[in-house]
Amino acid sequence: MSLGKNIASRRKSQNFSQEDIATLVGVSRQAVSKWEKDLSSPSTENIIRLAEILRVSVEELTGGRPAAAGRDREDRSVYRVSDSRYLWLLIKDRLFIRLANPVLIFLYLEAWQTMYQLAYIGMLKRNLLWLSIYSFGILLFILEGAAAVYIAARRRVILGGELLELSEEGIVVVDMSYRKKADIHWREVKRVKESRHYYFLILEGRRFLPIPRQDMTEAQESLLKKHARRVRGIKLRIVIAAFWIFVTACGTFAVGRCMVNLNGKLAWKIQEAKTDKKVRLKEKNFYKTGLSGIMDRVQTKVELMPHLMTENVDIIFKKDGEIESIYAFIYGYDMDYKLRTTYLVSYEPQTDKRMLIHTQDWTGVDKSEQKEYDPDNDMEILFQMAGNINVQDVVRQWDEERYGFYYKGIASWGYLGAADGIRYIDQKGKVTLPDDYSSVEVNGPSLSIYCPDKKEERTPIRFVYAPSETM
Incomplete structure (x- = not known):
């Protein structure tokens, strides 16, 4: 098998794309494509790097072709964590550190309690003030966490494609030119957290080093466990995540319940x-x-x-x-x-x-x-009556401070007449005065102009709708 086909086969078996190999080696994707098609050959240095990335010896990769030796050591491996992956792991680590902070937990619980009170009983000014205070405290934690991520990202120990070497003295980082880039003594490792896929090394100076477990040799894991004795599980993250999900779910349910079926002040506001x-x-x-x-x-x-x-x-x-x-x-x-x-x-x-x-x-x-x-009480009748009555002329006879305009639909006035303020008005606005005392019962849609402060002293003017053909 040619070198190009061997590179392609090994790459695919480890689920690498040509872009991944290009990034880790430090060349273009087109260069990798030419290698795999045997249109060009990688340099000796790139062959050594390819062998380390693909976890094979130089001889296996080249099919016995001679190359510089001495690079495929048991305590050294290519670091294959990309920039975006590193940032995501860093954010998750800093996030869970802050989610376990008792002050943040207190602020979050109080914020939900205040939101529930606001949704259930209102008291807008008081509860909104406290909610603002708690929210500001939570915001400070978020900003502090963002600052911590920014600082740790700027102090990154190793980049993708560089070599990571573990020894009895500590951790050595070798750049892509095989020059020593960093030398970290074991005493600089403050603690190590272990997950299913990674070892997370927390270093002095807020530095963060995630190491994929699948990329570590047995020799490297032995050295890590030997010198970093504070290796511990990450089960606490599950507990923290479960707690926050539970609190959020309960808070959402409680506040949401106040939004439906008029169960709280918020439901009334939504209804309004x-x-x-x-x-x-x-x-x-x-x-x-x-x-x-x-x-x-x-x-x-x-x-x-x-x-x-x-x-x-x-x-x-x-x-x-x-x-x-x-x-x-x-x-x-x-x-x-x-x-x-x-x-x-x-x-x-x-x-x-x-x-x-x-x-x-x-x-x-x-x-x-x-x-x-009731067609006899259609509001159009009221509009006709109100449009044909000069209210200002009607109230001028009283000279009071306040007046009223009152419509009560179809009303019966018995046998009241003009002396009791009864006025007939037809659809054209023609007003007719009945006798002082009516001989027939007065009823129909009725609009009254009255004095609300002197209802007993001032007789209201009562306009009763009577179409012309019935008058």
Whole structure:
């Protein structure tokens, strides 16, 4: 078998790619490809390095071809840990060291406890403050760990492709030119941790040396165990990982439980985010905006159903028209007149400068529990009445500080007449005064303008909707 075929065969048997061999030898991938195709031959130095990498003697690799000898020693091996692999092993090692820190464990437990309290009972200011403190402490640990990784990476003892030699005196690193690069005495090895695939040597000066077990000869392992007596298992990592996974799972479950089925404050907040919308009133003067202006602002945030009905609209406003409060409960029906959504519209500028629209979905609710649609109480009737009434002219007769605009749907007023504030209004806005005392019972969609501070002293003006053909 030619040298090139021998190199290719040995490389594949050890699961190396041409890129791996090129990196470890210190040549290009194209050079390795030419060697394997017998288009060129490696130098004597590269043959020796190839033999060490492929764990064979020079004679085996060359098929008896003469080459410099004396390099295939039992206490020396090629270091085959790449830069990325080294960094990953370093991060894992530093990570588990910090995960075992009792201060970090305390901060993590307290952070989850605070998040649970925040999700369950709220108390935003207090709990958010403590959560910020705990999070800052955890962040400091993360930054310290990142700094430790950076320092250890800059102090790397050996690079991939260099030779690692263990002796009675210590560890010797030989560079790719076969010159001694570093000499580490056994007393500089602070501790050794052992895993299934690696020995991790922790050296003085925050240096870190992972050695793959499969690359170590029996002689090297014997020397390591002889001089580094603090070799210990890595089972603690499993315990630490299990603890952190358990705490994280429990914390996630507890906080997550507060997010569903209204089990906690967080669930209510999520529900509010789904059902509540807020919008500012562009015009706060009721004389100018009217009911239609208010509902136009509602529609900028919520898509209203095609058919609306209400039995409760109450708007309080000042003498100059400034709106003090709004309360309206509206039923929304689809094209088939089935109740789909209800809307609660409220406005309290003392607590929030925005108008709140709370929606509730009625899809799937038993029909017996739903409010049936009444065409005689369609909200379009209220819009017609409100649009045809000059509220400012109506309240001018009282000269009070506050007034109210109240709609209660279809109401029965008995036999009250003009003396009791009854006014008939048709679909065109024509207002008709009945007799002082009606001879027929008065009922229908009713809109009242009243004085909320003097309900007993001031008789409200009650507009009762009566289409012209029934008047």
